Amino acid sequence: MTALVKPRTLFIGLGVLCLLATWLSLALGPVSLPLLDTLRAALRLLGLPVAVDGLEQAELILGQIRLPRTLLGLAVGGVLALSGVAMQGLFRNPLADPGLVGVSSGAALGAAFAIVAGSALGGVPEAFGPYVLSLCAFLGGLGVTALVYRLGRRNGQTHVATMLLAGIALTALSGSAVGLFTYLADDATLRTLTFWNLGSLNGASYARLWPLLLVSAGVALWLPRRARELNALLLGESEAAHLGVNVEALKRELVFCTALGVGAAVAAAGMIGFVGLVVPHLVRLVAGPDHRVLLPASVLAGASLLLLADLVARLALAPAELPIGIVTAFIGAPFFLYLLVRGRA
Amino acid sequence: MRLNIRAVALCVALLVNQGASAVDLPQRWVSAGGALSEWVSALGGESKLVGVDTTSQHPESLRALPSIGYQRQLSAEGVLSLRPQILVGTEEMGPPPVLAQIRSAGVQVELFSATPDLPTLRGNLQHLGQLLGTEAEAAQLFDRYQKQLTQQHTRVVEAQRKQKAPGVLLLVGSSGGKPLVAGKGTSADWLLQQAGGHNLATHGGYKSFSVESLAGLNPDVLVFADRALSGEEARAALFRENPILSSTRAARDGRVMELDPTLLVGGLGPRLPQSLVELTAGFYPVESATAP
Amino acid sequence: MLRAQSLHIQRGRKTVLADIDLVLNPGEMLGVLGPNGAGKSTLLAGLCGELRPSQGQVWLDDRPLAHWPGAERARRLAVLPQSSTLDFAFRVEEVVGMGRLPHQSGRLRDEQIVTAALQAADAAHLHGRSYLALSGGERQRVHLARVLAQLWPGEAGQTLLLDEPTSMLDPLHQHTILQAVREFASRGAAVLVILHDLNLAARYCERLLLLASGRPVALDTPRQVLRPEPLKSVFGLDVLVQDHPERGHPLIIAR
Numbered sequence: 001m002t003a004l005v006k007p008r009t010l011f012i013g014l015g016v017l018c019l020l021a022t023w024l025s026l027a028l029g030p031v032s033l034p035l036l037d038t039l040r041a042a043l044r045l046l047g048l049p050v051a052v053d054g055l056e057q058a059e060l061i062l063g064q065i066r067l068p069r070t071l072l073g074l075a076v077g078g079v080l081a082l083s084g085v086a087m088q089g090l091f092r093n094p095l096a097d098p099g100l101v102g103v104s105s106g107a108a109l110g111a112a113f114a115i116v117a118g119s120a121l122g123g124v125p126e127a128f129g130p131y132v133l134s135l136c137a138f139l140g141g142l143g144v145t146a147l148v149y150r151l152g153r154r155n156g157q158t159h160v161a162t163m164l165l166a167g168i169a170l171t172a173l174s175g176s177a178v179g180l181f182t183y184l185a186d187d188a189t190l191r192t193l194t195f196w197n198l199g200s201l202n203g204a205s206y207a208r209l210w211p212l213l214l215v216s217a218g219v220a221l222w223l224p225r226r227a228r229e230l231n232a233l234l235l236g237e238s239e240a241a242h243l244g245v246n247v248e249a250l251k252r253e254l255v256f257c258t259a260l261g262v263g264a265a266v267a268a269a270g271m272i273g274f275v276g277l278v279v280p281h282l283v284r285l286v287a288g289p290d291h292r293v294l295l296p297a298s299v300l301a302g303a304s305l306l307l308l309a310d311l312v313a314r315l316a317l318a319p320a321e322l323p324i325g326i327v328t329a330f331i332g333a334p335f336f337l338y339l340l341v342r343g344r345a
Numbered sequence: 346m347r348l349n350i351r352a353v354a355l356c357v358a359l360l361v362n363q364g365a366s367a368v369d370l371p372q373r374w375v376s377a378g379g380a381l382s383e384w385v386s387a388l389g390g391e392s393k394l395v396g397v398d399t400t401s402q403h404p405e406s407l408r409a410l411p412s413i414g415y416q417r418q419l420s421a422e423g424v425l426s427l428r429p430q431i432l433v434g435t436e437e438m439g440p441p442p443v444l445a446q447i448r449s450a451g452v453q454v455e456l457f458s459a460t461p462d463l464p465t466l467r468g469n470l471q472h473l474g475q476l477l478g479t480e481a482e483a484a485q486l487f488d489r490y491q492k493q494l495t496q497q498h499t500r501v502v503e504a505q506r507k508q509k510a511p512g513v514l515l516l517v518g519s520s521g522g523k524p525l526v527a528g529k530g531t532s533a534d535w536l537l538q539q540a541g542g543h544n545l546a547t548h549g550g551y552k553s554f555s556v557e558s559l560a561g562l563n564p565d566v567l568v569f570a571d572r573a574l575s576g577e578e579a580r581a582a583l584f585r586e587n588p589i590l591s592s593t594r595a596a597r598d599g600r601v602m603e604l605d606p607t608l609l610v611g612g613l614g615p616r617l618p619q620s621l622v623e624l625t626a627g628f629y630p631v632e633s634a635t636a637p
Numbered sequence: 638m639l640r641a642q643s644l645h646i647q648r649g650r651k652t653v654l655a656d657i658d659l660v661l662n663p664g665e666m667l668g669v670l671g672p673n674g675a676g677k678s679t680l681l682a683g684l685c686g687e688l689r690p691s692q693g694q695v696w697l698d699d700r701p702l703a704h705w706p707g708a709e710r711a712r713r714l715a716v717l718p719q720s721s722t723l724d725f726a727f728r729v730e731e732v733v734g735m736g737r738l739p740h741q742s743g744r745l746r747d748e749q750i751v752t753a754a755l756q757a758a759d760a761a762h763l764h765g766r767s768y769l770a771l772s773g774g775e776r777q778r779v780h781l782a783r784v785l786a787q788l789w790p791g792e793a794g795q796t797l798l799l800d801e802p803t804s805m806l807d808p809l810h811q812h813t814i815l816q817a818v819r820e821f822a823s824r825g826a827a828v829l830v831i832l833h834d835l836n837l838a839a840r841y842c843e844r845l846l847l848l849a850s851g852r853p854v855a856l857d858t859p860r861q862v863l864r865p866e867p868l869k870s871v872f873g874l875d876v877l878v879q880d881h882p883e884r885g886h887p888l889i890i891a892r
Contacts, residue, residue, distance in 0.1 A: 030426035060450050065421050092724065183553060195418050202420055203442035232735050236722050238687055243787065244711030244739040289725040319396060319423030320414025 110140020
């Protein structure tokens with residue numbers, strides 16, 4: 001059996017990777033800032049007294065554009081990876097993905113509705129535009145997941161297999177509804193919809209960021225407390241129950257955390273795929289399936305990987321920008337196929 | 346005493362301002378929206394352009410400029426990396442938070458209306474002229490444009506004495522597949538009407554039709570614009586992907602015309618009068634022999 | 638102490654188990670025998686609370702089983718199912734360590750118990766291996782170690798329920814495992830074990846419960862239960878019963 005990386009080594013390594021990715025995300029971009037300027041502007045942002053001469057551009061780029069974008073990337077990457085772990089635990093299958101409970105397609109449906117209805121109503125006031133979109137996406141994600149969960153419940157018990165099928169069916173239904181909205185949309189709305197479906201960290205602002213940061217922090221603090229129960233759940237639901245785990249409550253928490261986390265992430269950044277599937281896998285390959293390590297490590301790994309993917313998205317075609325969903329799909333899909341061919345780890 | 350000094354100061358200020366205004370004009374331009382970029386070039390601003398979006402394909406030389414990507418999904422930092430002083434675009438430009446970020450960086454962001462009608466065009470040209478310092482040229486360009494359109498109108502009226510206006514459909518697609526039909530309120534609709542055609546599509550905006558309805562409308566002339574292909578390739582692709590179109594009167598009579606899709610983006614553009622001449626020639630074929 | 642009182646269990650309209658009155662005594666191994674479909678697994682499910690009885694009740698000490706909170710119950714009652722669907726590459730000691738979930742004994746103590754439990758299940762040499770790389774029999778022993786760890790060190794008041802723990806084991810390990818369970822029971826825990834092999838049941842169990850079509854046919858010592866007539870009527874098998882030459886317990890020989 002291949003030697004696993006010790007938890008301490010893993011966390012140090014991931015911590016360094018995350019810090020590095022954060023720094024690169026702040027220091028690099030289409031606008032080339034001298035390193036010294038970036039450093040000084042960063043120190044100023046932290047509140048340290050630094051001379052301000054000639055720093056306006058650096059402060060603006062760093063403080064208004066790159067910093068919110070980096071925070072968004074950290075939060076979205078972390079929460080998507082965490083939700084991936086939660087779903088793989090719930091379905092007891094390492095190929096599970098947060099989308100299985102319908103949250104992604106529900107969010108897409110909510111966003112499509114907002115985009116098409118908004119243009120049909122003659123446009124939403126510009127100040128509200130992004131908020132309405134995010135809110136609709138979030139509610140759509142929660143709504144569909146709630147429905148999937150409800151469908152999976154019988155006699156006070158949640159049947160995971162039924163949930164899976166309900167998730168597939170509702171994803172298909174949402175997809176058709178989005179298709180209908182696409183048809184009703186005119187060319188302009190169509191393009192907006194397409195780009196939303198590809199995901200982007202573009203246009204991140206502090207105002208839209210804080211709900212996501214709150215939710216991500218909440219989920220990231222909650223789930224690791226259930227790590228041992230999650231481990232037991234992998235034995236099987238009745239075995240976990242025999243070990244004293246309240247299985248129904250745990251399943252409910254997993255679905256809820258995923259719905260909240262992924263809903264908020266999709267609402268803030270559009271659909272970004274493969275992170276929830278690939279990141280937990282990579283961490284498991286390196287450090288084993290123990291959730292006490294897997295959960296926090298996935299947060300760090302997901303955040304780092306998304307920031308690095310965003311760097312590619314921002315720099316590859318500068319001054320234009322690639323939707324980040326394309327980058328993650330480019331990396332994620334071949335990796336997924338590789339896993340399938342090789343047989344699960 | 347004080348009055349004198351004030352008067353002198355005022356005169357000096359006015360004089361200084363006149364001279365300074367040329368320096369205050371933005372020198373580094375980024376433009377988004379095909380037609381708008383064409384007008385900037387037509388007004389002599391091409392040398393000031395440092396970046397354009399993907400729809401700005403004319404004049405050809407614009408293609409060599411750095412691309413800021415799709416106009417609805419601009420990257421704030423990307424645009425800022427070109428160190429522009431002004432960003433011009435239509436209301437299609439976005440997303441709004443990014444425009445706000447660009448504004449807060451001190452870049453002038455000017456939004457122009459893409460509504461396809463002459464009053465809008467006049468307003469846009471005036472504004473552009475002011476920003477470029479070529480108001481006189483702008484006024485001239487507009488007058489010429491208006492004249493061309495008046496001539497065009499006369500041409501159409503003449504032609505319609507001898508022939509009925511043909512039923513036309515304008516399809517916009519990519520590599521022949523899934524064409525959208527141009528309806529009311531679009532630049533395409535304006536084009537068709539100015540060219541003397543009768544747009545058979547009564548909906549608003551660009552919508553996708555089932556090919557049966559397309560064939561059912563049985564247009565006399567089909568105009569198509571393909572984003573990916575051009576010329577014979579585009580025509581062949583259109584009929585390959587939508588074979589039922591061959592049953593239309595337009596296809597049977599061989600009255601299928603190609604249109605450059607970049608003419609449809611960003612409002613009314615400078616190349617439209619020329620396309621109108623070609624379209625009218627196609628709509629009223631007998632007339633074409635005697636067109637001025 | 639685990640006790641079933643007039644237990645009836647139904648699946649839909651069908652009664653699959655009826656008239657079960659059973660007390661699991663501390664330190665005693667009770668074997669459950671019967672043909673396929675006799676209700677053995679149903680009985681186990683009812684005793685551990687997985688299936689709710691339509692009539693009667695299961696008591697753990699002085700309270701109905703359903704009234705026990707999860708972790709508290711798990712410290713007194715452990716269940717080893719017939720097979721496991723664990724599909725993740727945990728290490729053996731991590732799987733066994735899951736048995737310590739209901740306890741707050743700290744990492745060091747848990748590690749000691751895990752090692753001891755693996756030893757007791759004759760799986761000490763599997764320490765450090767990946768669970769997915771093990772054979773069926775090895776996995777079974779790991780799970781046995783897990784439930785032993787759950788109740789470690791075993792004392793009166795605790796109950797261990799085992800569903801065919803020897804089904805995938807070779808003859809040597811069938812005996813080693815049941816011997817380990819017997820030793821565990823001797824420290825005071827009550828054990829109920831479902832077995833298919835009549836001779837194993839005769840050798841290791843102090844009492845036997847014979848089930849047929851969901852009803853108890855006999856509940857007594859092996860000598861009383863394993864006689865040709867009840868065995869013929871329940872299993873449809875003609876047998877000879879003799880004494881084991883060295884150990885003296887009944888030996889069932891098919892005719």
